[in-house]
Amino acid sequence: xxxxxxxxxxxxxxxxxxxxxxxxxxxxxxxxxxxxxxxxxxxxxxxxxxxxxxxxxxxxxxxxxxxxxxxxxxxxxxxxxxxxxxx
Numbered sequence: 001x002x003x004x005x006x007x008x009x010x011x012x013x014x015x016x017x018x019x020x021x022x023x024x025x026x027x028x029x030x031x032x033x034x035x036x037x038x039x040x041x042x043x044x045x046x047x048x049x050x051x052x053x054x055x056x057x058x059x060x061x062x063x064x065x066x067x068x069x070x071x072x073x074x075x076x077x078x079x080x081x082x083x084x085x086x087x
Contacts, residue, residue: 001025 007014018028026047033048
């Protein structure tokens with residue numbers, strides 16, 4: 001699909017408004033992560049694929065060897081009677 005648009009002044013920079021079909025077909029929403037590929041002829045914008053990179057540490061690794069004293073469990077505030085919510 002070929003669409004035409006105009007780059008316009010936006011604050012101190014330039015902007016290309018993403019609306020209508022430009023927004024709806026790739027299902028862009030606020031805070032959609034994108035990748036921008038820049039070439040001498042222009043740029044392309046594509047939704048960033050969800051990363052399947054594993055985190056370097058598991059939760060079990062992070063909690064290995066921790067004790068209540070090391071976690072400062074003694075510093076936790078006890079909830080007041082009026083703070084309990086009935087389910």
